[in-house]
Amino acid sequence: MVYVALIMTLMMLALIIAVVMNNNKKIHQDVSGRLSNDKKLEQQVVNLIRSGQDQEIIVRFVRDETGLNQPEAQKYIRRLQTERGL
Template identity: 75%
Template sequence: MVYVALIMTGMMLVLIIGVLINHNRKNHQNVSERLIHDKKLEQQVVNLIRSNQDQDIIVGFVRDETGLNQYKAQEYIHKLQTERGL
């Protein structure tokens, strides 16, 4: 009987973790879609790049404004630098 309870608890944890991961993935997709259309943020980041701000400051700014993690923020900045030839 104890084993059944442990198995059921484990299955519930796996289900909850799966739901949370899926929710997190959807949130990042929504942020990425918003970034494509956010010209104000894009211009602010381009201005920071052009003013030779430290990369850590720019990444921190993007993270604060968007909620992206470090990797995704750096990816966004690199994409802007490539597109704009900065």
């Protein structure tokens, strides 16, 4: 009987983890989609890059504006640099 309760608890925990991970993926996709359409943010980041701002400041700006984590913000900045030839 104890094993059945343990198995049921583990199954519920696995289900909860799956739901949370799926929601996190949707949130990330929403942010990525918004970034590709946010020309104002893109121009602000390009201006910061062109003005010679420190990379850490640019990353912090992107993180504050978008909610991205540091690696995602750096990836976004590198993509802009590549696309714009900066």
